[in-house]
Amino acid sequence: MDIQTRREFLKTVGSAAASIGTVSILSGCGEAVRERLKGQGAHLAAIKHRIATAYKKTRPAIVRITWESTKSIGRGGIMNGVIVSANGHIATLGQHGLPAGTIVNVYLPDGRRVTGEVLGSYWSWDIGLMKITDKGPWPYVEFGSSADVRPGDVCISVGYPSFQSENNEQAGSPRVVRILTLAASWWLCSSCQIFSGDQGDGLFNLEGRLIGIHSKIYVDKIFNPAIELFRRYWGDLIAGEQIDGLVPADSSEAATESGTMVERLADAIANAKSATVRLVWGDKETDRVSGVIVTPDGYIATCQHHWRAPKEAVTVYLADGRTVAGKVLGSNPFCDIGLMKLTEKGPWPHVEFGSSLTMKRGDMSILVGYPFAPIDDGMLEPRRTPAVRLGFVVEGISRKAGAGVLSTSCFILSGDSGGGLFDLQGRLVAIQTGAEGSEGPAYHTRIEVLQKQWDFLSACEPLEIPV
Incomplete structure (x- = not known):
């Protein structure tokens, strides 16, 4: 499918419900769009099936993370994440600013609430790692590779937009997105309908593998740290490192400057x-x-x-x-x-x-x-x-x-x-x-x-x- 057809396809499906087959994929299309899509019905049906399969595979591993306000860390907060190992490691963002060892609440789509802790983070690339401390095993997704992604590719976003899940118990429906631009080893920019609470959602390929994490929103685009960043810094993240190393320096011995x-x-x-x-x-x-x-x-x-x-x-x-x-x-x-x-x-x-x-x-x-x-x-x-x-x-x-x-x-x-x-x-x-x-x-x-x-x-x- 060429890029123009993919664009029309994405406009057509619009919502996740259409993507997983609850409405006709061609309903509401203009005549010109139907003509361009004619003859590609089998291909579109295959994409619908892959989206539905990927959603079924990824949904159990999508979590919502909250933490309480304390005197040491300030006010509480909320973000999303994706479980990426049977031991309960959670790929999420690094913008939370929480020190390693901070206790968090982790909500799974099946209604369970478990305890987790903060591990390492890399603020500059907005990646972070947490871990469920309760005994597993836990549902998880595998890492994909953003190196295999190209502009125009169809992917899905799955998470907990706050308008949909105030009780933290239901992961949102998948949203069909398109890759716009990318620097494959570092970040991907995708089109996506964004809602409050989407930060930390997973970006998945149609095999249900994680390729990015929703981070910075700019108008109708969202930037995602590439999963290769987690691979590259996995050891430091596991060790609880703040990879930026940005800690206040002692300025008490600064040289005295001459002049007024x-x-x-x-x-x-x-x-x-x-x-x-x-x-x-x-x-x-x-x-x-x-x-x-x-x-x-x-x-x-x-x-x-x-x-x-x-x-x-x-x-x-x-x-x-x-x-x-x-x-x-x-x-x-x-x-x-x-x-x-x-x-x-x-x-x-x-x-x-x-x-x-x-x-x-x-x-x-x-x-x-x-x-x-x-x-x-x-x-x-x-x-x-x-x-x-x-x-x-x-x-x-x-x-x-x-x-x-x-x-x-x-x-x-x-x-x-x-x-x-x-x-x-x-x-x-x-x-x-x-x-x-x-x-x-x-x-x-x-x-x-x-x-x-x-x-x-x-x-x-x-x-x-x-x-």
């Missing part, structure tokens, strides 16, 4: 501004983000939510007025970081990496980016020079923001995404990625996350996209 605060601040701002760039695609000045040059040969740290593909051309505007060519490299949609590179010969102005882990609540920080500026008629236009704002660290390592996020009081505007957060020595400590409302704290992905993933991001693994 004003002098230090002026030097830091000048250094940060010289390396902060504006990244633009095509002729639309509104289609852009900020970035920071971090090496003499022109590597640029930025955010991921520009949604551009590896090797795509980008125009780079420097603070000194120069305009040069660049290209997109790799990106990570879960922690919202990416790399680009200037394609013209350097050396280029750049900043050094600092350490976000030495920064604590109340420390001053410097945000530099290219936000849109208001003009007389109320419209916004892009700034031609970098804007500087000062702020203070609101929270360091926190469960709410995530282990890889630093939050500050810096005032954020549209266009700042991808800009840098700097310490008072002008060293890059984080990348601007978002904010909590118009008056909430700004969120910045720690530079240690970028450093840890440098090899992946700079390798520029191509995305597979539908033709």
Whole structure:
């Protein structure tokens, strides 16, 4: 079945009920769709059968996970997961921020409630492992391989959307999804009708094998950490490791800086501004983000939510007025970081990496980016020079923001995404990625996350996209 026909097929089935045969697969189709599907009835019937079989195979292993609020971990929470071993190991997300050993409640589709515990996690890729501590064996699904998946492939999503299962006792019906894009070893992007409570649901191929876990939702798309990540880091996850290794550092022995605060601040701002760039695609000045040059040969740290593909051309505007060519490299949609590179010969102005882990609540920080500026008629236009704002660290390592996020009081505007957060020595400590409302704290992905993933991001693994 070609991709266009698959699209029409997915629109036609619409709901899981149609997928497993409770309504006619062609009911409600327009004449043009029926004509395109004519002659493929046997193929569509085979897909219906495979979906029904995969759902029957996967449903017993889908679980809902809850934990109670305590003084040490804060408020309680809820997420989903998939049992992946007879011993009760549960593949889920890493965004919960719970320390290893935390006790959780695990609800199975057959109505049982059992006890589990948190094992390891990898916040940057949003994967986590838990384990049922009650005696098994437990129903489970096998790992598949996202390397065997291609854009346009039909898969199913099974989980506990909260609108459907407030009593935690019934796993939701399967939803038919289509793979949109993927970086096979790292993540998959799928189309899916998303509901509150879907995070942690399983993404399965039509053999009923797990190929991804629902994580980050963006409009009508959902990003899934690939199951290969669980394979790659299984030993660390079993051991209860926080793979990012993001723990506060002791800053009590930090070197004393010379000069007054004003002098230090002026030097830091000048250094940060010289390396902060504006990244633009095509002729639309509104289609852009900020970035920071971090090496003499022109590597640029930025955010991921520009949604551009590896090797795509980008125009780079420097603070000194120069305009040069660049290209997109790799990106990570879960922690919202990416790399680009200037394609013209350097050396280029750049900043050094600092350490976000030495920064604590109340420390001053410097945000530099290219936000849109208001003009007389109320419209916004892009700034031609970098804007500087000062702020203070609101929270360091926190469960709410995530282990890889630093939050500050810096005032954020549209266009700042991808800009840098700097310490008072002008060293890059984080990348601007978002904010909590118009008056909430700004969120910045720690530079240690970028450093840890440098090899992946700079390798520029191509995305597979539908033709």
